[in-house]
Each structure stands twice: as C-alpha cells, then as structure tokens.
Amino acid sequence: MGTIKKAVSLFFVLALVFILSSCGNLLGPKVTLRCAFWGDTSEIEIIKKSVELFKQANPGIDVKLERLPAGDPYTEKILTQIAGGNPVDVMFVNAEQFYIYAKKNILLPLNEYVAKDKMQLDKFYPKIIDKFTVDNNFYVLPRDIAPVCVVFYNKDLFNKAGLKYPTADWSWDDMRSMASKMQAKNADGSVTFGFADEWGIWEPFVLSNGGKLVNDLKKPTKCLLDSPEALAGFQYRHDLMYKYKVMPAPAQLSAMGGVGASDLFIQSKAAMFMSGIWKTPFFRQTIKFDWDAAPFPKGPKGGRGYLISGGGYSILRSTKHPEEAWKLLTYLAGEEGQKALAQTGLAQPAIKAIAESPAFLDGKPPVSKKFLLDAVNYGCFAPDTDKWQESLSSYLQPALDKVWANDKTPEQVVPKAVGEINKMLGK
Numbered sequence: 001m002g003t004i005k006k007a008v009s010l011f012f013v014l015a016l017v018f019i020l021s022s023c024g025n026l027l028g029p030k031v032t033l034r035c036a037f038w039g040d041t042s043e044i045e046i047i048k049k050s051v052e053l054f055k056q057a058n059p060g061i062d063v064k065l066e067r068l069p070a071g072d073p074y075t076e077k078i079l080t081q082i083a084g085g086n087p088v089d090v091m092f093v094n095a096e097q098f099y100i101y102a103k104k105n106i107l108l109p110l111n112e113y114v115a116k117d118k119m120q121l122d123k124f125y126p127k128i129i130d131k132f133t134v135d136n137n138f139y140v141l142p143r144d145i146a147p148v149c150v151v152f153y154n155k156d157l158f159n160k161a162g163l164k165y166p167t168a169d170w171s172w173d174d175m176r177s178m179a180s181k182m183q184a185k186n187a188d189g190s191v192t193f194g195f196a197d198e199w200g201i202w203e204p205f206v207l208s209n210g211g212k213l214v215n216d217l218k219k220p221t222k223c224l225l226d227s228p229e230a231l232a233g234f235q236y237r238h239d240l241m242y243k244y245k246v247m248p249a250p251a252q253l254s255a256m257g258g259v260g261a262s263d264l265f266i267q268s269k270a271a272m273f274m275s276g277i278w279k280t281p282f283f284r285q286t287i288k289f290d291w292d293a294a295p296f297p298k299g300p301k302g303g304r305g306y307l308i309s310g311g312g313y314s315i316l317r318s319t320k321h322p323e324e325a326w327k328l329l330t331y332l333a334g335e336e337g338q339k340a341l342a343q344t345g346l347a348q349p350a351i352k353a354i355a356e357s358p359a360f361l362d363g364k365p366p367v368s369k370k371f372l373l374d375a376v377n378y379g380c381f382a383p384d385t386d387k388w389q390e391s392l393s394s395y396l397q398p399a400l401d402k403v404w405a406n407d408k409t410p411e412q413v414v415p416k417a418v419g420e421i422n423k424m425l426g427k
Contacts, residue, residue, distance in 0.1 A: 033063050078101075093312060128350050141329045142311070142312040146276050149379065190269060198262055207305025207307070208296065209299040218383075220425055225418050231411055281344050
C-alpha cells in the first residue's frame with residue numbers, strides 16, 4: 001500500500017507541475033508586440049520601465065522594443081519594414097512625420113477604442129488631438145507636446161552685464177539689445193555670443209512677425225513664405241548674424257570645429273540659446289552656472305508665433321493584435337507614463353492636468369518654464385501634407401542656407417523656392 005500511495009502522490013505532483021508549466025498554453029499563446037520608437041538615454045530608460053510594468057500587469061503580452069534613429073531615417077526604416085512585409089505593431093509618431101503615415105493609410109484609426117474605453121480626449125491639449133486627426137479619424141494617442149520657443153539664458157552672464165532677465169513680454173529688440181550687451185571678445189581670443197539657436201530655427205521669426213507657413217494648415221494648397229512678413233522674419237535672423245553680430249554664423253561655427261550651439265551655451269560662450277524643452281535633462285547634467293528660460297520674444301507688432309512639435313503612439317493597420325496594441329498605447333501614453341517623462345524635464349505632457357502639475361512644474365531649472373502652458377496657444381503644427389518636409393529639404397533649406405551664409409537676401413531666393421514648393425503642393 002505504501003508503494004501505491006507513493007506512486008499516486010508522485011503522479012499528482014507531476015500532474016501539478018505539468019498544469020502549472022502549461023497554464024500559459026491553456027490560456028492561449030502569449031501575444032508578442034513589436035514597438036518602434038526613438039529617444040535619448042533618459043527617454044529610453046523610461047520607456048523600458050513602462051514596458052516592464054506593462055508586461056507585469058499583462059502577463060499574456062510580451063513587448064519587443066525596437067529603437068530606431070530619429071528623423072527621416074526613422075520614417076525610412078518604418079516604410080522599409082512595411083514594404084518588406086515585416087512591420088511593427090506599435091510605433092512612436094511625431095507631429096512632423098505623422099501625415100506621411102496617414103496619407104499612406106498605414107495607421108489604424110483609434111476612434112472605436114477611444115469610444116469603447118470612454119476615454120476623454122478633452123484632457124489632452126486640443127491642438128495635438130486636432131493634429132493627429134484626419135477626416136474625423138483619430139490616429140495617434142498623444143504623449144507630449146513641444147512648442148519650439150524656449151530661449152534658455154545664462155543668469156550669471158545677465159548678472160555680470162547688469163541686465164534684467166527676460167520676461168514673457170520682451171520683444172525682438174529687447175532680445176537683440178540684451179544680446180549686444182553680452183556679446184564679448186574673451187581674453188583667450190574666443191567669442192561669447194549674445195544669442196544662438198540649436199539649428200536654423202527660422203519659424204518663430206516668421207510666425208511672430210505675422211507670417212504664415214501656408215494658406216490652410218489642415219488642407220494646404222499654397223505656401224506663404226514669400227509674404228513681406230515672412231521675408232522680413234528671415235531677414236531679421238540674418239541680421240542677428242551679420243548686421244548686429246550677436247549670433248554665430250555657420251562659417252563661425254565651422255571655424256570652431258563644428259561645435260554645436262548648445263555646446264557654446266554650456267561653455268558660457270552663448271548668453272542665450274533657443275531650442276525646445278527637451279534640452280533640459282542634458283543641461284541639468286552638464287551646466288555649472290545658474291540658468292533659466294523664457295519664451296521666444298514678441299515680434300515688432302506684438303505678435304507671438306512658433307512651430308509646435310510633439311508625439312505619441314499609434315497602431316499599424318497590419319497588426320494581428322489590435323486589442324493588445326491598444327492596451328500598450330494607453331500605457332505608454334497614459335498618465336503614469338507622461339508623469340514619468342515629465343519628471344525628467346524632457347517633455348511637456350500632452351495631458352493638460354499633468355503639464356500643470358508638479359510633475360512638470362517641478363521647481364528645478366528652468367524654473368520659469370510655466371510659460372510653456374500658455375505657449376501652446378500661440379504655436380502651430382506643420383501643415384497636413386506629406387509633401388511639406390520634402391519640400392523644405394529640397395527647396396527652402398537650400399535657399400535659406402544661402403541667406404545664412406550671407407550670399408543672398410531672402411528676396412533673392414525664397415520666392416523661387418516657394419514657387420517650387422507650390423508645385424509640389426499642387427500635385
């Protein structure tokens with residue numbers, strides 16, 4: 001009898017082990033989602049942590065993260081994967097590239113999932129919901145919004161020059177005057193510039209001067225960058241380099257070994273530096289002086305305007321697991337994910353209440369960044385056309401390169417570039 005009891009006990013133990021080891025199969029095979037994204041070190045760590053927490057909460061779903069290079073290479077890789085029959089399930093999408101995907105009809109509309117979950121889209125900034133909506137189809141769940149209008153400034157250099165810090169009401173002339181007073185030739189032969197920007201950021205000069213990108217952002221048919229207001233905006237940025245000599249020209253940056261403008265700011269060789277709030281984590285780690293930020297100044301007639309960026313997550317139409325993909329979307333772009341990202345200083349949350357909370361307004365440099373809450377009201381996204389980015393790189397940027405190099409005036413090259421852009425928009 002003892003032998004029989006041992007045999008029966010062993011049978012039940014083995015059966016239990018089999019059942020426990022096979023329970024996943026009894027519930028069905030685990031779903032694997034591939035998720036494409038890009039980001040810096042801080043962003044990568046947050047996304048990884050979010051995904052690990054998501055997998056713990058959803059044991060039947062595995063997630064394979066695929067980090068790709070940002071910008072045009074990201075889009076090229078995504079489209080290559082789709083053409084090769086190997087698309088991801090979920091992807092990060094930014095505002096500039098969004099319409100390329102929407103036009104190619106590769107994104108899954110999210111309307112029914114939003115309705116089913118009774119998600120309140122009005123908790124997001126309306127502009128970014130509108131940006132990611134085409135013909136009443138909503139495609140991207142927003143994660144962050146980014147007005148490209150942040151002028152970081154070196155408080156130590158302002159103090160040394162006896163200048164008051166910039167306020168929300170400062171003007172182009174205020175900025176130029178401040179920059180002139182802090183422009184200096186240093187003892188070692190180097191130059192401290194009054195102002196610099198991360199790349200050729202021309203949009204705020206055009207838009208705050210009353211210029212427009214196109215006739216209709218949602219259905220653009222005509223580029224308006226050859227208007228007097230736009231041409232004057234281009235000219236003012238040129239003049240900061242060559243007339244007022246407070247901003248490094250491309251040749252000067254090249255002569256310094258191709259140093260980046262952000263490096264000049266970090267080294268106290270630029271008193272003011274324009275970019276987006278995404279520079280914050282890097283500056284917090286590297287800057288040794290006291291610093292803060294202000295919005296890009298008002299134009300000559302008191303106008304405000306600049307480009308807005310931002311991004312979120314979308315589902316590809318080709319996915320075999322849309323329900324699981326939606327769960328991942330709501331996690332990555334959900335409240336906890338946005339809070340975590342905001343706490344790094346990297347991004348302004350797309351959910352208004354989180355942007356207005358201590359998660360984003362954390363009292364750390366730049367302590368004055370509350371202006372970004374209002375800045376959203378004055379900015380605009382890139383036009384809804386898959387031709388816009390291509391037209392800028394093919395025609396406008398080469399024309400402006402001649403302006404920034406002091407070879408041509410805006411009047412000499414921009415109208416021709418705009419004519420070519422309009423041909424593209426008309427196709």
